[in-house]
Amino acid sequence: MVELTREKTGEKLSCDFKEVNPDAMEDILGFQACIRDEYGESYPRDYIYKPHELAEKIRQGEILCYLALSDRKDPVASLALTPFKGLERVPEMTMHVVRKTYRGFGVGTEFTKAVLDSPPIDEYNAVAIHSVTFHSIAQRQTISCGFLPTGFLLSVHSNDILKHSFDINGCRKQSFAVAVLPKGKKDAGSLHLPPEHESFIKGIYEKLSVVFKQADGKNSEGKTEYHCEQDETHLTKTTEVFKCGEDFEKLTDALLQKPYKMGQTINVFINLNDPCAVYAYEVLKNRGFIFTGLHPLCANGEFMIMHHPLGLGLPLDRLEIDEGYRRVYDYIAYGQIKSQREGSANEEKMPMLPIT
Incomplete structure (x- = not known):
């Protein structure tokens, strides 16, 4: 259990991080709750909204999902490792959402560090992260976790379709900042x-x-x-x-x-x-x-x-x-x-x- 403090108010949060168990429906539903909190029903990987399909993908090793839970077992944040099609042995760290109720405690950084310390990570050549560019919070977290910026993927997702709670700053499509954490490939x-x-x-x-x-x-x-x-x-x-x-x-x-x-x-x-x-x-x-x-x-x-x-x-x-x-x-x-x-x-x- 990690003890976190909201800087602005001094509130405390006790939080635990775990790998999602595909046979535990409460884990699956908790993961979905985090995605819905920010993106509603608009997230581009639609299997996220289908509990049994998501569970099967986890069982088959197609995706690794992680969940942050409060001491009351309330879902706090989600995070996943997924293959980036065509680019082998460098999974993308994605679906990183901290529910609005729990923002300001520093959950995102601590959660990311915990996942990066988990056993599967060292098996990869590297881990990549594509941070959103409609805010810089995730980018800042990646730097503190040791990721190194390498480039940008411009104009990938339509802002008319993928909905979120941040200002799009006049961009028709969402772009991503690419960063990499080196692991096995030297x-x-x-x-x-x-x-x-x-x-x-x-x-x-x-x-x-x-x-x-x-x-x-x-x-x-x-x-x-x-x-x-x-x-x-x-x-x-x-x-x-x-x-x-x-x-x-x-x-x-x-x-x-x-x-x-x-x-x-x-x-x-x-x-x-x-x-x-x-x-x-x-x-x-x-x-x-x-x-x-x-x-x-x-x-x-x-x-x-x-x-x-x-x-x-x-x-x-x-x-x-x-x-x-x-x-x-x-x-x-x-x-x-x-x-x-x-x-x-x-x-x-x-x-x-x-x-x-």
């Missing part, structure tokens, strides 16, 4: 780095205390190996490119093919272990994609994130950013503004994109 292998981001990327790996060998790249050959998924609800397309092939330009043009619905956005993950990574980066850049950081330490690659807002515009000046994320944010935001000011050698393919 060697990133051979990396092929775009020269203009070489210093930034090297700095990230240095902070992660992960070694790598920089290698020369080559032109594409063979077929592209990739996974692509379209979220029709939130109009977000996510593509992981494991190996870039001769058909990559065609595949990229297909991604950008009109017509697309208003609000559609694209995030592409390029594998820096692939000798053709720099070529892939140039193809994307010349078609209006921007660099938004890294998603490193996966079992199947070291990934660079590229984003295309299509017609939506970029939300960079509307995000709430904690000071611990400022260096990464400034690099990405300044780089985009700088590239717009300097223009592009290929204006038809790389239009000026408003930061809105």
Whole structure:
């Protein structure tokens, strides 16, 4: 049992942290109560609202769920570890909700630390967290728990659909700040780095205390190996490119093919272990994609994130950013503004994109 104090009032809270037992319906319902407290019925993973389906996913090891309980057995907070599709052995720490009644006690940080100290964590290459950017509370908690900021996933979830209690600050879609806690993977292998981001990327790996060998790249050959998924609800397309092939330009043009619905956005993950990574980066850049950081330490690659807002515009000046994320944010935001000011050698393919 952890004893916590609400700083503003001096109130006390006794809290216990546990792994959700799929055979204990009170655990399942308590977890759901936390999600509903913040998101109502709008959370994008709809199995959360189906008790028996959620319990079965826990039994099958598809998700690890944790619950914070008060000394009266009232659900206080939820947290989960889920696979991030396409990126292996780096689960995402997600569904982190402290119920409104219990905010201000510092539950979130203590809960996160307790989960990170639990036995399953050390089995992974790393743990990732995608913190919301409509407030900076979660970002601040991740820094205090040892996570290291590596990039951003821009414009992922529609604010017309995913409801919460915070101000959206004029953003049409929710963006996430990516941070990683290194665990088992200490060697990133051979990396092929775009020269203009070489210093930034090297700095990230240095902070992660992960070694790598920089290698020369080559032109594409063979077929592209990739996974692509379209979220029709939130109009977000996510593509992981494991190996870039001769058909990559065609595949990229297909991604950008009109017509697309208003609000559609694209995030592409390029594998820096692939000798053709720099070529892939140039193809994307010349078609209006921007660099938004890294998603490193996966079992199947070291990934660079590229984003295309299509017609939506970029939300960079509307995000709430904690000071611990400022260096990464400034690099990405300044780089985009700088590239717009300097223009592009290929204006038809790389239009000026408003930061809105």
